[in-house]
Amino acid sequence: MRDELYQQTILEHNRNPRNFKKLEGATHVAEGYNPLCGDHLWVYVKVDPKGIIEEAAFEGSGCAISKASASMMTVSIKGKSVEEANILFEEFHQLVKGDLKPDTQPNHLDKLTVFSGIWQYPARVKCASLGWHTMHGALEKTKTVSTE
Amino acid sequence: MILKFLPNQHGGSLDMNFNVQKLRQEFPNLNIQVHGMPLVYLDNAATTLKPRCVIDAINAYYVTGVSNVHRGVHFLSEQATAAFEYSRQVVRQFLHARRVEEIIFTKGATEALNLVAQSYGRHFLKKGDEIIISHMEHHSNIVPWQLLCEQIGCVLKVIPINDRGELILEEYLKLLSDKTKLVSLVWVSNSLGTVNPVKAVIEAAHSQGAVVVIDAAQAVTHTMINVQELDCDFLVFSGHKVFGPTGVGVLYGKEKYLSAMPPYQGGGDMIKSVTFAKTTYNDLPYKFEAGTPPIAEVIGLRSALEYFQTHSWESMHQYKQELLDYGTKALLSIDGVRIVGTAKDKTSILSFVVDGIHPHDLGTLVDQEGVAIRTGHHCTQPVMEFFKIPATARASLAFYNTKEELDILVRAINRAKEIFK
Ligand SMILES: Cc1ncc(COP(=O)(O)O)c(C=O)c1O
Numbered sequence: 001m002r003d004e005l006y007q008q009t010i011l012e013h014n015r016n017p018r019n020f021k022k023l024e025g026a027t028h029v030a031e032g033y034n035p036l037c038g039d040h041l042w043v044y045v046k047v048d049p050k051g052i053i054e055e056a057a058f059e060g061s062g063c064a065i066s067k068a069s070a071s072m073m074t075v076s077i078k079g080k081s082v083e084e085a086n087i088l089f090e091e092f093h094q095l096v097k098g099d100l101k102p103d104t105q106p107n108h109l110d111k112l113t114v115f116s117g118i119w120q121y122p123a124r125v126k127c128a129s130l131g132w133h134t135m136h137g138a139l140e141k142t143k144t145v146s147t148e
Numbered sequence: 149m150i151l152k153f154l155p156n157q158h159g160g161s162l163d164m165n166f167n168v169q170k171l172r173q174e175f176p177n178l179n180i181q182v183h184g185m186p187l188v189y190l191d192n193a194a195t196t197l198k199p200r201c202v203i204d205a206i207n208a209y210y211v212t213g214v215s216n217v218h219r220g221v222h223f224l225s226e227q228a229t230a231a232f233e234y235s236r237q238v239v240r241q242f243l244h245a246r247r248v249e250e251i252i253f254t255k256g257a258t259e260a261l262n263l264v265a266q267s268y269g270r271h272f273l274k275k276g277d278e279i280i281i282s283h284m285e286h287h288s289n290i291v292p293w294q295l296l297c298e299q300i301g302c303v304l305k306v307i308p309i310n311d312r313g314e315l316i317l318e319e320y321l322k323l324l325s326d327k328t329k330l331v332s333l334v335w336v337s338n339s340l341g342t343v344n345p346v347k348a349v350i351e352a353a354h355s356q357g358a359v360v361v362i363d364a365a366q367a368v369t370h371t372m373i374n375v376q377e378l379d380c381d382f383l384v385f386s387g388h389k390v391f392g393p394t395g396v397g398v399l400y401g402k403e404k405y406l407s408a409m410p411p412y413q414g415g416g417d418m419i420k421s422v423t424f425a426k427t428t429y430n431d432l433p434y435k436f437e438a439g440t441p442p443i444a445e446v447i448g449l450r451s452a453l454e455y456f457q458t459h460s461w462e463s464m465h466q467y468k469q470e471l472l473d474y475g476t477k478a479l480l481s482i483d484g485v486r487i488v489g490t491a492k493d494k495t496s497i498l499s500f501v502v503d504g505i506h507p508h509d510l511g512t513l514v515d516q517e518g519v520a521i522r523t524g525h526h527c528t529q530p531v532m533e534f535f536k537i538p539a540t541a542r543a544s545l546a547f548y549n550t551k552e553e554l555d556i557l558v559r560a561i562n563r564a565k566e567i568f569k
Contacts, residue, residue: 006513006567036524037506038532040538063508063509065508123512124512
């Protein structure tokens with residue numbers, strides 16, 4: 001049996017996504033699309049002149065995994081520097097591919113480790129990473145991100 | 149010497165007493181467990197499971213009969229060639245085509261459609277000519293025509309559908325004109341289950357002088373096909389959706405068109421003679437079969453069609469209709485379930501959405517109970533756009549499915565709803 005994917009944290013973020021809105025005054029915006037499932041979202045990031053992420057938000061539609069993951073992403077990058085957010089992006093990417101074992105390898109993932117079992121669901125890895133890829137694209141100024 | 153991998157084991161008499169439990173024993177894949185649960189396979193529109201005789205036929209070719217076909221003088225090659233060409237006769241009879249020369253083996257329905265677009269389309273259509281398809285086509289019956297339009301400047305027209313997912317025939321008749329040169333239509337929709345009135349569509353197209361291509365990928369398991377009675381000009385299907393192997397499909401075409409069409413691909417087998425000055429193409433059907441064909445797959449397809457035809461259409465149809473009615477009622481008994489595709493004439497395909505649960509989450513959750521359904525756009529994005537949904541969950545039923553399996557699906561959906569409450 002595979003690890004339970006739909007843990008309470010994920011279900012809760014799906015039900016009440018945080019920062020689920022269009023962010024006025026965003027300095028970075030990108031659109032993310034997963035053509036396979038039709039998941040489609042926008043990520044907004046507001047970076048202050050010192051390079052600190054003041055706010056992050058997202059909107060759009062998708063499955064529970066993509067929504068919860070995007071929601072948790074906005075929470076976890078808030079207050080971090082762009083550099084730290086990019087490190088987190090890398091770590092999350094490794095986590096969902098199953099290449100980073102949070103119990104034994106040092107990381108900054110904290111609550112994001114609820115996604116540690118998702119590599120056992122290969123068809124769903126893209127759902128979990130869509131928000132993160134889009135955020136990364138926004139910071140890198142790529143306008144449209146596709147996970148295909 | 150009788151070819152070892154020719155006859156099916158069960159003798160081929162028509163089985164009038166439809167016995168699903170007996171039939172299930174022919175499909176070894178039904179016996180597996182998924183996540184510790186017995187498999188409930190409800191993804192037959194994507195691909196069907198294979199009966200033992202198909203697996204045995206492929207196996208026999210690889211164990212005792214391996215050889216390339218055509219032009220060989222040794223024993224194995226003659227044997228493989230005979231088996232290969234015998235398959236063509238079985239396909240001819242399955243489609244009720246006039247001649248075996250009208251049966252072309254391809255990789256699948258997709259390649260067959262591309263063949264028609266590139267060989268017939270590029271040769272016989274010109275700038276400004278119109279091609280009609282429908283709003284419910286599989287991407288494989290959209291993109292080849294879009295490519296053709298880009299290449300030669302013809303124009304693609306689309307027959308609209310109504311809220312039940314049926315073709316609007318009046319609109320089709322309005323689209324038809326003397327500019328229409330080709331109509332390509334899906335017989336049975338893979339995402340909605342709609343059965344289209346192909347006969348009427350073909351007649352109307354012919355009255356305008358247009359040729360008609362029928363995508364029978366889902367129709368092959370739904371109804372008996374008689375291409376002469378239907379009078380379609382081309383018809384395509386894939387072996388793997390009719391209990392045969394992947395990697396093989398069929399293009400049927402009227403001889404008068406096939407013989408006038410240029411080859412699709414160049415290579416071995418499709419030529420009579422090659423010199424650097426001039427190459428003479430082979431006769432039908434070989435002109436369209438360049439290179440070594442999928443020999444084992446063609447042999448497997450023959451076995452699948454023979455096996456399938458031991459069941460009477462009537463009993464299969466009746467049983468699947470019962471399953472469809474049962475499944476429709478069972479799904480609708482769940483609060484928040486909406487069925488997408490409610491055509492009057494419908495095959496056993498159930499596309500649906502559940503309030504508050506994205507189809508992908510539903511797919512993952514029912515999979516935990518061993519239930520295989522497909523979720524997504526089913527290669528019919530325009531259909532999803534029409535119904536303003538990103539995706540559906542789809543249970544597609546074959547004659548080996550049972551009401552008990554549909555009950556398991558319903559229980560699994562209810563469990564998913566519990567989790568998402
Ligand atoms: C209606 C329809 N047409 C065409 C195809 C393409 O078949 P294949 O992928 O086997 O070439 C499919 C397969 O999903 C289908 O359902």
